[in-house]
Amino acid sequence: MTLISYARNFEDVMLWRALKHVGQGSYIDFCARDPVIDSVSLAFYEGGWRGIHVANSEHLEKLKAARPDEDVISNSSAMKKISLSEIHWARVDKRTLEAFFKSQVRPWIVLFENPHEKDETALKDKGYDFAYFDGLNRFYVFRQHPELATAFSLPPNLLDDFTLSGKAGNPFCNLLNSRIAELELEVQALQALNAKYAALAGKLTQRLFERNKKWAARLSGKPKAAFPESAHLNPRAQRIYANLVRAMEGKT
Helix, strand or coil: CCEEECCCCCHHHHHHHHHHHHCCCEEEEEEECCCCCCCCCHHHHHCCCEEEEEECHHHHHHHHHHCCCCEEECCHHHHHHCCCCCCCEEEECCCCHHHHHHHCCCCCEEEEECCCHHHHHHHHHCCEEEEEECCCEEEEEECCCHHHHHHHCCCCCHHHCEEECCCCCCHHHHHHHHHHHHHHHHHHHHHHHHHHHHHHHHHHHHHHHHHHHHHHHHHHHCCHHHCHHHHHCCHHHHHHHHHHHHHHHHHC
């Protein structure tokens, strides 16, 4: 399957490369925000994965509406009530690292945005080794799954078979989003023009219908000889006229 990337720095591409063999796995996003824009989890969600989102009040309801079949919570302590047999990746930041450690979950991969040196030390103490830095995030692999580290030897590339969704807030999508906006305006203009011509066609059809009714009325009330004008009609009109006359004669 071709992956659709929604994340702002291809984080979902790197995680998918390492974990796509899992099938339908699980994740925890401790710093969940919009369910689409810059989402690291949406590509996995579309691939059949399900997980937990720990979100603040600004994004809580929007996430619940977009992911009704996932757990969306505002307090990481509520995770004690949630059980997942295996967590394959988790995303944390400086604000949520403590909540991650308290959760007792140990994902195969941890994605950390700009950690402090002391935070990296704490991750190492919990069994994680650094695997990759993408300029914004650092990726750590749990020591029980050292085989995953090889997935982080190269940056995202064409062999990853992914395409941009256009929903990420990064410069990579600016041209795409600009073109989409232009096309949307063109579509709106074409729809307006189509409606205009449809209305005109309706008026012309009605006028033609009324004219044909009048012509039919005249023909039905007079004999054939009363229409010498038929002699100078064009061939198509003559055929129509002849058919009408035959039809009238057939009724008499």
